[in-house]
Amino acid sequence: MNTETTTLYQVDAERVAWRTVGDEAVLLDVRNSVYFALDSWAVLLWPHLVTGATAADLTAVLAAHAPVDPERAAADVRSFLAELDTADLLNRH
Template identity: 50%
Template sequence: MTEQEIVHRVDPARVAWRLAGDEVVVLHTGQSVYFGLSGSGALLWPRLVEGATGSELVTALLEGAEVGRDRARADVAAFLADLRGHGLLQEP
């Protein structure tokens, strides 16, 4: 299974979140750390709550932001790595 086929999902056991205007406010409940997501992060977050593959996230970014495919792939990979590094995603 490739990275593009893995379903990425927010870990509901460790994450609480709310939409606040155009931003998403995320709380890592185990560490009591807040994160603010805007722009592309706020666009992708709801898809991660439901569960989405890397390919689906790239497509969403291409439809919702003015970026090229290579940039969208790189941005999605970096976003997922950042979220995973902070322990906000379930392990695949």
């Protein structure tokens, strides 16, 4: 089974406070009082993570809006998810 199409990633709403500022977003890990800044491409993906999305969903969104090929979009999504996961800001369903 392909985890890119079956694992649903969702922001841990109890752990993250966030606000968009122009084409960027600022996140606050409320447990550790650590701020994160998202660039415009990550901001594009963020609403999908708030509601829940698979890596394949996120890759499709990024590939549709960014000037990158699908393989690069998939690699960027994996990297973004890994960063959020390392910070313990995501839930998996």
